[in-house]
Every structure is written in C-alpha cells, then in structure tokens.
Amino acid sequence: MPMTPHDIEKMIKDGIxxxxxTIRDLAGDGDHYAAEIVSESFRGKTRVQQHQMVYKALQGNMGGELHALALQTSAPA
Structure with missing residues (x-):
C-alpha cells in the first residue's frame, strides 16, 4: 500500500x-513524490549526508512502500 503525503511528512518530522x-505528489498516482525539507540540523552537512538523514527518518520505506521521492534539502537561510 502506498504511503500518503501525511505519512511521509510525519516520518520525516519524527526523525528530524x-x-x-513540504510534500508534493508528482504524478497523481500516490507513488511519486517530491519533498522539500528545511532543517537547522542540515547545516554544515553535505547534500549526501542530508539525504541520508531523511532516508534514515523514513525507516527503510524507500523503494518499498515509498516508490519514488525526489529530495530537496537545505538549512534555513
């Protein structure tokens, strides 16, 4: 069963x-999302490290229940 945008947001916020x-459904199919995540905890980390933090927060659901998630991560301006 696909994850809802609310589920994705909650898991990310629980982990970070x-x-x-901000979650957007890219294809309207409940399977392809884009997430923009802004967190002070990203400051000083590489983009790869930031994405690893998000994947950890998703607790192994990437590639399973969550088919595709385009990430845009940053620290607050």
Whole structure:
C-alpha cells in the first residue's frame, strides 16, 4: 500500500523534529513524490549526508512502500 503525503511528512518530522517539510505528489498516482525539507540540523552537512538523514527518518520505506521521492534539502537561510 502506498504511503500518503501525511505519512511521509510525519516520518520525516519524527526523525528530524525541527524539519519544515513540504510534500508534493508528482504524478497523481500516490507513488511519486517530491519533498522539500528545511532543517537547522542540515547545516554544515553535505547534500549526501542530508539525504541520508531523511532516508534514515523514513525507516527503510524507500523503494518499498515509498516508490519514488525526489529530495530537496537545505538549512534555513
């Protein structure tokens, strides 16, 4: 069963509590999403490290229940 945008946002916020998360359904099929995540905890980390933090927060659901997620991560301006 595909994950809902709410489920994705909740998992990310549970794993990265200060995150501001915006989820968009890219294809309208409930399977392809884009997430913009802004968190102070990303400051000083590489893009790869930031994405690894998001994948960890998703608790192994990437590639399973969550088929595709385009990530855009950053620290607050």
């Amino acid at each position: 509590p200060d995150a501001v998360v």
